[in-house]
Amino acid sequence: MVPAGAKGPTTALSSTVARLLLAAVVAVFGVTQLGAQVSRPEPTYEGDDRIEEWSGRRILVVTPHPDDETFTSGGTLAILAANGNDIQVVVYTTDNAGSRDPSMTKDRLKAIRRAEEEEACRILGIPKENIVWLGHDDGMLEYVDRRELTRQVAREIRRFRPDALFSVDPGSPYEQYHKSDHRSGAIITVDAIRAARWRLYFPELEAEGFEAWSVPLVFFYYSANPNYTVDITEVAETKARASAAHISQFGSMVDRYDPAAVDEQRKEWAARLLARAERENGRVVERFRRSTAY
Ligand SMILES: [Zn+2]
Numbered sequence: 001m002v003p004a005g006a007k008g009p010t011t012a013l014s015s016t017v018a019r020l021l022l023a024a025v026v027a028v029f030g031v032t033q034l035g036a037q038v039s040r041p042e043p044t045y046e047g048d049d050r051i052e053e054w055s056g057r058r059i060l061v062v063t064p065h066p067d068d069e070t071f072t073s074g075g076t077l078a079i080l081a082a083n084g085n086d087i088q089v090v091v092y093t094t095d096n097a098g099s100r101d102p103s104m105t106k107d108r109l110k111a112i113r114r115a116e117e118e119e120a121c122r123i124l125g126i127p128k129e130n131i132v133w134l135g136h137d138d139g140m141l142e143y144v145d146r147r148e149l150t151r152q153v154a155r156e157i158r159r160f161r162p163d164a165l166f167s168v169d170p171g172s173p174y175e176q177y178h179k180s181d182h183r184s185g186a187i188i189t190v191d192a193i194r195a196a197r198w199r200l201y202f203p204e205l206e207a208e209g210f211e212a213w214s215v216p217l218v219f220f221y222y223s224a225n226p227n228y229t230v231d232i233t234e235v236a237e238t239k240a241r242a243s244a245a246h247i248s249q250f251g252s253m254v255d256r257y258d259p260a261a262v263d264e265q266r267k268e269w270a271a272r273l274l275a276r277a278e279r280e281n282g283r284v285v286e287r288f289r290r291s292t293a294y
Contacts, residue, residue: 041225041227041289042225042227042289042290042291042293043227044227044228045227045228045290051076051080051164051217051219051230052076052079052080052083052230052231053083054080054083054085054163054164055083055084055085056084056085057085057086057163057164058085058086058087058088058160058161058162058163058164059077059080059085059086059087059088059162059163059164059165059166060087060088060090060156060157060160060162060164060165060166060215061073061077061087061088061089061090061165061166061167062090062092062153062156062165062166062167062185062189062192063089063090063091063092063166063167063168063185064091064092064093064141064168064181064182064184064185064186065091065092065093065095065098065113065138065181066091066094066095066113066114066116066117066120066246067095067113067116067117067120067243067246067249068168068182068221068222069089069166069221070117070120070124070239070242070243070245070246071243071246072221072222072286073166073219073221073286073288074120074124074238074239074242074243074286075230075232075235075236075238075239075284075286076166076219076230076232076286076288077124077125077126077166078123078124078125078232078235078238078239078242079230079232079234079235081124081125081126082125082235086130087125087126087130088130088131088132088156088160088162089117089121089126089130089131089132090132090134090153090156091117091131091132091133091134092134092136092141092149092181092185092188093134093135093136093137093138093139093140093141093181094109094110094113094114094133094135094136094137094138095109095110095113095138096109096110096113096137096138097109097137097138097139098138098139098249098254099248099254099257100254100255101254101255101256101257104257106137109248112248112257113246113248114133116245116246116247116248116249117131117246118131119242119245120242120243120245120246121242123238123241123242123245124238124239124242132156134149134152134153136149138181139180139181140180140181141180141181141184141185141188142180142181142183142184146188149188150188150191150192150195151192151195151202151204151205152192153188153189153192154192154193154195154196154201154202154205155202155205155208155210156192157192157193157196157213157215158196158205158210158211158212158213159210161213162213162215163216163217164215164216164217164218164219165189165193165215165217165218165219166218166219166220166221166288167185167186167189167190167218167220167221168182168185168186168189168220168221168222169186169220169221169222169223169224169225169289170183170186170187170189170190170220171186171224182222190218190294193215193218193294194294196212196213196214196215197212197213197214197215198212199211199212215294216292217290217291217292218290218291218292218294219288219289219290219291220288220289220291221286221288223287223288223289225289226287226288226289227288227289227290228287228288228289228290229280229285229286229287229288230285230286230287230288231283231284231285232284232285232286233283233284236274236277236284237270237274239273239277240270240271240273240274240277241266241270243269243270243273244265244266244267244269244270244273245266247262247265247266247269250265250269251265251269252265253265
């Protein structure tokens, strides 16, 4: 502990001067830009670079559970796949805890959810070989070593070198009230984007052969501040079928998983999901926060 009175008048004076100087510098140079970055939603994107028109590019999706990306971005991903883009999906967890079925086990649910994700991706036009499972337990992402988790995702970013990345928007109301995996996954993804960009964050990745990579463009789903809308009307039915492939997440299947009812339930839920799809001026849409700030 520093004894009382150890700080002399000269030190106190210079520290006050330093604080005043810093405040002046921030006021003159930083506050407008900083304020815009921190507190204001990014404006609606009105440029010409429409991702739904891309072809031959690399798209990385980083999702907490095998279904979040289908429900939020399935239409956009179906368009991107049809346009000949290379899409890779990294899934943080196995989703092996979200069932109330008294006879369900974690291992069985893990296998069910894996098969469902593979089927959903197949419907969207993404081969199952393009799914990378990080394999963490459902609901437990916050208890995984964060440094290791960030390195895992940074490694995948550096391996795949995407032109655009889709993930959960950190800090949206959905995150505030929803699952730990969403909160944690959202933050880890943006930290990993940064760690992928700066070679000295994880020098060992470079030693493994994964060079630094700057992700130029990020699309956040589950966003409270969307600024980019994709018209998915033409693939809305495809998205509904892909979403319904995750049938163990719906209705009575959560309480009692019945393999014999899978096909019929998928059809029913696909129709229901299509009817409920978000619309704007009669068109089915998906909304994202498009950002180049990461
Ligand atoms: Zn989820």
